[in-house]
Amino acid sequence: MSTLAPPPAGVSTASPNAKVTKKILVLGATSGIAEATCRIWAAQGAQLFLVARNADKLAVVAADLKLRGAAYVGTAVADLDDTDKHPELLAHAINSLTGMDVAYLAHGVLGDQASAEQDFEHAAQILFTNFMAPVSLLTWLANYCVQRHAGVLAVISSVAGERGRKSNYVYGASKAGLTAFLGGLRNRVDREGVTVLTIKPGPVKTAMTASMKGSEKFADVNKVAATIVSTIDKRADNLYVPFQWQPIMFVIRNIPDRIFKKLNL
């Protein structure tokens, strides 16, 4: 360190132990879990680019994250069902961040199972938002990451995708498709240095679920978010959160259909 010459391009001046500032693209940034996750990243000084549908909500979330310490917060208002616009949106986001270490896909709809049973249009809408749109995003993002041999694609799927149940099988089917797609994508891109993380959340206590029966026993959204952040750092493949859902879903998956079909799940 005797000269004041600038370091060669591409060489970080930070000490190896210093926390690397992450560049994170968040899709569906105003959802409860996404926002809680972003608060942790913001406090770590991350650079964030947030995409959401509602401009007012996006603006208050962005202002909050900036105050909490995010080094940069960029935003774009977009309806992610509009897959034609994905390439332009993603390129703009990554240009704004000047790179991308993590893409966090947290958007999706629950839909209304009862309407989906009667109305194919509604069922198709759920499948499009929860499956087709992420496939479009991930195709572009995976190729971007493969080119650079780096990156984490962290995607919120669901335990509902592990087995179809009468209470929400259309939603479950969309998430089952997403989980299968992520499994195959991981198989393809892992050898290229790209991590694909499938996140399967269990019930989480948010203000939104305050009215649900038994909600006092649900997981704390901030703890769920902390687990997601640390799992992304570990570059793991799958995450059940809270972890108890892994054995629970193991049991659910292995109930024989002759019994399962009689259950009210």
Next chain:
Amino acid sequence: MSSLTAEPEALTSPTSAAPQPPSGPPQFESWGRYPKYGAKVVPLNWQGDFPGVLAGSHESALPVGLGRSYGDVCLLKDGTLLQTTGMSRLIDFNPETGVLTAEAGISLAQILDFAVPRGFFLPVTPGTKYVTLGGAIANDIHGKNHETAGSFGNHVPCFELVRSDGTRRLCSPTENPDWFAATIGGMGLTGVISWAQLRLRPIVSRALDCEHIQFHGIDEFLELKQQYQNVEYTVSWVDCVSTGKNFARGIFMMGEHSKAPGELKPSPEPKLVFPFDAPAFALNRTTVSLFNTVFFHKQMKPHVKAPQDYEPFFYPLDKVLHWNRLYGRRGLVQFQYAIPWEHAKEGTIAILREVAKSGLASFLAVLKAFGDVPSLGLMSFPQAGIMFALDFPIKPGITFPLMQRLGDMTLEYGGRLYPAKDAAMTAAQFQTFYPEWQRFARFRDPLLTSSFWERVTGEKSTL
């Protein structure tokens, strides 16, 4: 997008859910866990959610936060509770002035996590950090620094009040001052506070320089209070069980933010959770006496000085989540009064004697002097004099007659009880404690009411 089934994945979807009808045990309890009322809980996640979320509802409603008030001021039997905790975003912070602007559902714990690493602290804090900013304003809470700082509302430059007719008012001491005064200490009845400003105070360390001094009796307490009147934070624990020579013995605890620069990192999450409802006999005269004797003598000398982190100094009970389970399923009631100086000493001695005689007291008893900084709220509780707070386990046939007696004694000595802690005061007592209540009632939102308000006024929502 309209139904919310009990599916895990519901939680990640940005869906606006219709609330489910209440069934089974109440989903929302106050801290005393008494009374227990069924109510619908509807979240307010965004500043624009109210009053739209109530469209088509024919029930009255009440905004609530974290449910840390003790009785029924945060309950509404068979109504709709509007839970604000999802509105917890920061809006602005000015490091020059220390003024923080945030959505009203943010908790004081979340504010501390933000403020402490930046060298700021709450201007006034209660004994728990798990209350919301909106709740702190609505109950005009006080802390150990009341003598120098007044109550919480004294540090709120302005806030926005949203009425059920959709009107939004910016309220401050100069803008809509009547609405400002009605809403501070207004128990959530004047409308929903969507966001508020809070003037934080600078600190250079997490630590406080603390002193603990034993005292015997109210005279010694008053001498200490006089001697240390310039110390920022003072509070006393008092033994309410012992009689004779140990009557009203206690520990006078004080602290000031350390002036030596030190650590400013945020606090770790609490790890201890009180795991189950204690049996009804867990708190009795013997166990409480034993606790009190140990607690009184835990300091080997009558006077000790030591630095202390702010967590154990301000929030000793927050270390154990759900400590209210110690009181068993029946719950607890709190008795908290402020008696003006004129009768403060005789009133306190008389009430302490009555409490000791009952044998019902718990070990959580707090004695403090209130200063003369006037509160800004029409219905604020603090007034210059002696403040005393005590928890009682609920024992059928014993606790409530005692509460009634103590309430009447408070009245006799010119004091008042604290709605945020109350589950027992009568309408007659309330209306004497708070002579402005009828003027305040004119500011109540016609859609909003609480079980407390209905109990002490007999007024029902106009719906």
